[in-house]
């Protein structure tokens with residue numbers, strides 16, 4: 001039997017806390033209908049927790065007419081507010097009661113009838129109902145489903161419904177069997193028709209979850225409602241805690257320092273220079289969070305010592321960079337993006353989360369969603385590449401993966417850090433608001449919609465103000481535009497770096513600017529603790545900002561379950577087998593085949609295995625501080641080499657031995673520390689010694705396969721003609737060597753695509769596929785058009801490029817309708833055939849080109865994609881449904897709009913047109 005669990009991710013707003021709130025529960029027409037006993041149980045718990053609970057006296061299905069229901073319900077609310085003098089009412093219900101609550105909430109007519117101020121009402125539905133029905137109800141109200149949140153137990157519904165994060169109404173789902181559903185939907189239809197809707201306008205779907213879930217009111221109340229109540233209780237407690245804290249203690253909660261400040265002999269694990277903290281021991285033991293911890297034991301030692309000394313007993317929260325795996329190292333984010341497989345990315349995040357939790361961390365500083373178009377920038381390897389939509393999808397899946405295990409996450413670096421000028425880390429960023437909204441926000445938005453709990457500011461400036469003290473970014477963009485509700489944190493030392501930006505005159509100026517801008521936690525420096533008390537005495541308005549920030553931090557700690565269990569004693573043993581599977585499956589789909597004349601080869605083929613990666617164990621990538629190269633294999637362990645030499649110089653080789661083999665595998669590239677933070681390069685050409693080596697090897701007339709290990713796109717223009725087969729990957733983590741060998745031998749058929757464009761020449765940087773047309777696009781016949789004198793315009797490999805051992809042929813690109821309005825957007829169908837004898841996977845990418853608009857639009861933009869598997873000679877029809885979002889863009893007033901006109905839909909080599917009326 002499966003029971004219904006409370007969705008832990010739900011954010012309950014402060015205002016439903018406390019004894020001035022009443023919860024009104026509308027029971028349904030299903031199993032729990034009329035169960036006074038159950039209701040009484042609920043009422044009892046609510047009362048015990050200082051919340052009054054009221055059951056409106058409406059008549060029960062099937063006899064009642066719908067408007068009567070609503071009036072009864074509205075009357076109940078009026079009673080609570082006017083007679084019982086509650087300040088707030090939370091309405092909610094189960095089953096048909098949930099629809100009732102929704103209608104009451106969204107249709108203000110009934111509230112108005114009783115002079116109820118709708119702002120006093122907050123809606124939460126404990127539902128046993130169908131998401132689709134809820135969406136339809138909202139649609140009927142013209143609300144679309146913008147303001148509704150569903151929890152993850154109904155994943156199948158997500159496939160059809162894009163849920164926006166603009167949450168106003170929370171719906172908990174339980175799963176039910178078909179018969180109950182049918183009754184409920186019939187009831188709803190009946191109610192809505194009575195309510196004046198035309199039958200033909202009602203569009204109800206039935207969807208039955210494959211899993212049968214036994215459901216009883218008792219389970220529901222016990223699991224869902226009691227958990228909800230527990231959450232309310234914590235929130236009440238947190239508010240009480242806040243009231244008891246001194247100002248110094250509050251400021252401590254807004255400060256993060258590394259663990260070695262608490263315990264002297266702890267190993268230094270953090271990166272970057274730590275500015276001298278300027279805190280005494282008493283100050284250190286007032287801080288609220290810890291950056292980086294090596295193990296669960298270490299975390300416990302620090303927590304214990306901290307709590308022994310702490311007056312207020314608020315546990316420390318431990319955060320760290322689990323960017324692509326904790327113990328088992330996953331492919332880097334850039335490699336993960338190459339998979340175009342969000343499901344595997346999600347599984348990778350789930351596995352990383354469970355290991356990170358066992359390592360003693362509660363928050364990871366991931367995902368990094370900085371759109372990256374410049375391969376010189378060392379941090380492209382931490383990113384999901386150059387496409388906004390791919391960033392959005394991957395960031396969202398990553399956060400959802402972390403969250404499903406209970407690891408909190410921090411999206412970073414807000415904002416537009418990826419645009420660092422000339423690819424130099426920490427450099428200036430300059431972009432328009434429109435560019436920010438249209439392209440750079442997508443990744444952060446994905447993470448926030450996925451449920452990211454924190455956001456980290458970036459090192460750069462935006463509009464000449466450092467992001468860490470940028471009120472526009474932190475309050476207007478992050479909180480208002482992106483609806484972020486969590487905690488903000490500076491990057492390492494970035495608050496005091498505003499002094500080097502020369503926008504803060506001193507530590508205290510930086511601290512005041514930070515808190516005013518909306519920066520909650522200061523990482524690795526202590527200006528809040530040292531300066532804000534005095535500043536607040538002079539300017540008491542700061543107190544409110546400090547309280548808001550502290551409350552958010554306390555909620556975060558509650559979310560991390562630290563008040564329940566500061567030592568996080570659950571799930572301690574690390575069993576990495578699940579993580580290794582996840583890493584292997586993801587890595588298999590993250591290796592990109594860029595050229596192929598003779599792969600795969602047979603195991604019995606005699607090979608020479610050359611290059612440093614033949615025997616290198618550090619294949620983990622740049623953010624693998626918890627990973628151990630000892631846990632990896634050398635490539636040589638997986639390839640039966642007739643000749644093995646890890647030198648990269650021709651003169652070191654025994655040529656006779658190479659000549660006895662039939663294939664050369666050259667495993668070369670950048671080491672893990674040649675990319676990542678502070679590892680930018682001015683020259684991203686494939687190193688010249690490799691070109692010389694390839695030229696010499698070429699003379700032997702033996703087929704050459706290059707496996708390029710790299711943290712960024714490199715320029716391969718000179719190398720490409722010297723190579724028969726080219727596999728590239730952006731560091732695949734623990735299972736690298738097995739995956740590389742399996743790919744060479746055809747056990748794995750590559751299916752990845754490039755998440756970043758590979759330039760043909762360094763001078764083309766930045767180069768990305770979704771550029772604008774310009775007023776003088778290149779023309780062969782007109783010299784005064786967009787071009788170079790010395791290099792052609794096209795990159796060597798564009799975003800999305802990637803081969804397979806199968807041969808996929810695309811045909812029959814069709815739209816269900818070639819014109820229509822926003823209510824009749826077409827389905828797009830395309831046939832993909834595997835014209836080969838090898839099973840394979842491929843990602844079908846759907847691009848759109850807006851042919852004419854009031855502002856210049858890119859030559860094409862990725863809008864949707866699907867990864868499919870095809871057996872030899874199998875064909876599949878892949879279908880996409882175009883959405884309003886696919887056709888819209890931000891205008892100069894930063895409003896998202898759609899303009900009628902022609903749109904070209906492009907899939908692979910095919911194109912067709914849709915006209916929006």
Ligand code: BGC
Pocket residue numbers: 270271272321365412491492677
């Ligand atoms: C990096 C962040 C990282 C932080 C904490 C900074 O230097 O820019 O990405 O999360 O350090 O380790």
